[in-house]
Amino acid sequence: MQLKRKKINIQIIVKIWITINRITKRVLYYFIMVFVSISLLFPVIYMFANSFMGEKEIQKNYGALMTVNDSKKAEPEYMSFKLIPDPVSFMQYYKALLRSPKFLQMFWNSCLLTLPILLGQLIVSTLAAFAFSKFKFPLRNVIFFMFIIVMMMPFQVSLVPNYIILKKLNLLGGYLSVILPGTFSTFGVFLLRQFMISIPDELCEAAKVDGASSMRIFLNIILPQCKGALASLAILVFIDNWNMVEQPLIFLKDQAMYPLSIFLSAINGNELGIAFACGLIYMIPAVLIFLYGEKYLVEGIKLSGMK
């Protein structure tokens, strides 16, 4: 009887210990996750909060930052750091949306550059990936290996060759000079190839036996199964090209053709409030696209084996 009671006590202690241990781990886990989340989200929160501050408040908080190049004024050691506007002001949005037609023009420039690149990449990448995954031809693996090498190189490496080629083709200065190099991306090919490999070859062979051509197989069998991968590629390509700065700066001559990403970098230091507002507006399309295709993005990346 005593032994049985002793055994029960030990079991209770072990259970409590396990419970405490589990709770501690979970608390620690959540604490780290919350901390990381806040750290990652902080720039966005900070930008959001400051975009609703008035001009005077911005000047008060970041005046020292704006006059940092003025040798007559001493640079302070610390600057004000506020997250709550006092009072809330929509003046920066008014200035960005109604007093800066340049901002809106550049927004549409961004759309004009990003959407064709997105469309082009989807077409080119799916076709290339289909070839790499379902056709057998000499040096297939070598060529694909070169694709991977190119993908691993920073894109700035290809800027100069691209520039020379575009100049030779007399395309420099137009929208095509940005769209064409952007259309041919190795990353999209890699992503979709990885996804298409997972599609059983038997399906394609069965279609062939039924008399389907390669294009028919591509359109009717492969593509419908690649929806997730295509969506994730579309989101990634959109975000990547929505934020491009170097290509338009180098390939475009006319400022009227610059995308919004360049507008942000060119905002005067004295217009910090407008920069916050413009940054937030600039972020909205990317966030909306991400939220809309979040499910596909996760699925696509998961199925393509990139995870």
Place this chain on the structure above:
Amino acid sequence: METEQNTDKRKILKRVILVFIAIMILLTFFSKTINDILLPEVEYTTFSNQSLEKEIDTTGEIKPVDIKKINAWRDMKIKEVKVKEGDKVTKGIILALTDTDDMLLKVKSMEFEVKKAQDEIENFKNQFKSNVETEKNNKNQWLVKDLEEAQKSYDEAKLLYENGLDSYKRVETCLEELETIKKKISDEKESEENEKRNQEDYERTLSEKMSELQLKIYELDDFKKNCNDNGEIKSEFDGVINQALIEKGSTCNSGQPLFEVVSKDSKYKLEWKLNSAKAQILKEGDTVDLTITNDKEESFESNIDKKNYVVNEGLYLFTSFINDKNIKTKTGQVDLNIALKSKEYPMVVPNSCIFNAGDKNMIFVLKEKDGVMGEEQFVKSVNVKILDSNDSSTAISGNIAENDNIVSFASKALVDNAKVKLR
């Protein structure tokens, strides 16, 4: 359940995306219009090569330079004044009439004084002659005769005594007589000297009285001569009455000024006073354009001849001569505009072009660039040095090109690189 949630989320997101796109399209449509409406409107000009004219508005007074005075030549009482200020007069014209009764009374009085003085002199002469001259001549003759006889008696008595014919007592008696006469003659000589001195006194007194008489005669003659005017005060030269210093019924002493007459050929001068701030613009020798306004406006060019500081007023007094004979305004207070031309400056802009930023002066130069929304105008600030200025223009130096358009008007405050639109 999860699929339904996803579907709802995607529906909402779709709507948000559409709304976002719609808003962006709408804002794009209106933003340039709104922005253009709210842009500062500017006007521009270019600099020019010209001199600066500094203008000062004040009041001045025109005064004649050659003013002659007509003084009273006797005491007089004014019966009537025939002229007033500004009247043109010619030589001999009657300016005023005096009361002649007083004048005649004065003549009689002066004649009486002369007569009285003449009588006094006559009496003085007669008195001196009757008392001295006759008596003195007789006395001298008798004394000489007595002396001769006494000397003769003494000589005879002495001779007789030496011959023993007479006594020594007789000699002593004759000698005493002779000494007595000699003493009398000596006294007489002394008396003569006294008389001589008296004569000199007489002659001096007489001379004084004669001079006094002569003076009175002169005064009388002069008065009579002046009284030949029949009580009329006449102009002695051609000119214009500047000031009448007498009025009906007033009395004047001899020498007192009666009229100020501006000579016919007199020049005119313009005087004005300025405080230190304005006075520093002008200096002696400067050539200025003067515009005087009285009943009408007249302009002429002149030099500043004098610049003096009036200590008790704390003002500077400027004088310029009016050499232009066409100027009709001759005297009195006038509204005055003084315009001074400076040397030629290569860059002169309107004052409205100059903007102050602390201790620096700047102008805004209008520039154009190809912007996202087409051709855009913006302003670029350029620091300038002010060389000279007047009420309307400023001479500057700075890094400005000949064809630069300089902002001369802005509907709003401008900053460097601010976008603007032309008015």
